[in-house]
Amino acid sequence: MNKAIHPEYxxxxxxxxxxDFAFLTRxxxxxxxxxxxxxxxxxxxxxxxISSASHPFYTGNARVVDTAGRVERFQRRYRRS
Incomplete structure (x- = not known):
């Protein structure tokens, strides 16, 4: 590799x-x-x-964050009568 154009690896x-997870890579x-x-x-x-140690997909700890009641508001607004 040309040292003048490539960043240091x-x-x-x-x-x-x-x-509380760390890994060494290049x-x-x-x-x-x-x-x-x-x-x-x-x-x-x-x-x-976020890393593989804290991502819900890899840890299996999926959670739904609904701080403003958006799901309920959506369901009320578009509920079929």
Whole structure:
């Protein structure tokens, strides 16, 4: 690969704070923060909101969030008489 046009491809830690889950992989993404990994080396860390450890599809914990009663309002509005 031409170093002048391709970004640096290096080890990066992706961390899901909600599930207390992290994994080390390779990526071109950059970060100012770093974390010490299990092997004693320091790697850039990217915090993500959701991962396979917290996603309802992978965990089986599907939930319906209806904060404003939208489902009931829809059913009342379009209910057949």
């Amino acid at each position: 290096r080890p990066v830690v992706f961390r899901d704070r909600a599930a 990526s071109t993404v950059t970060s100012d923060k770093s974390v010490e990994w299990e092997d004693g080396r320091s790697y850039p860390v990217i915090d993500v909101e």
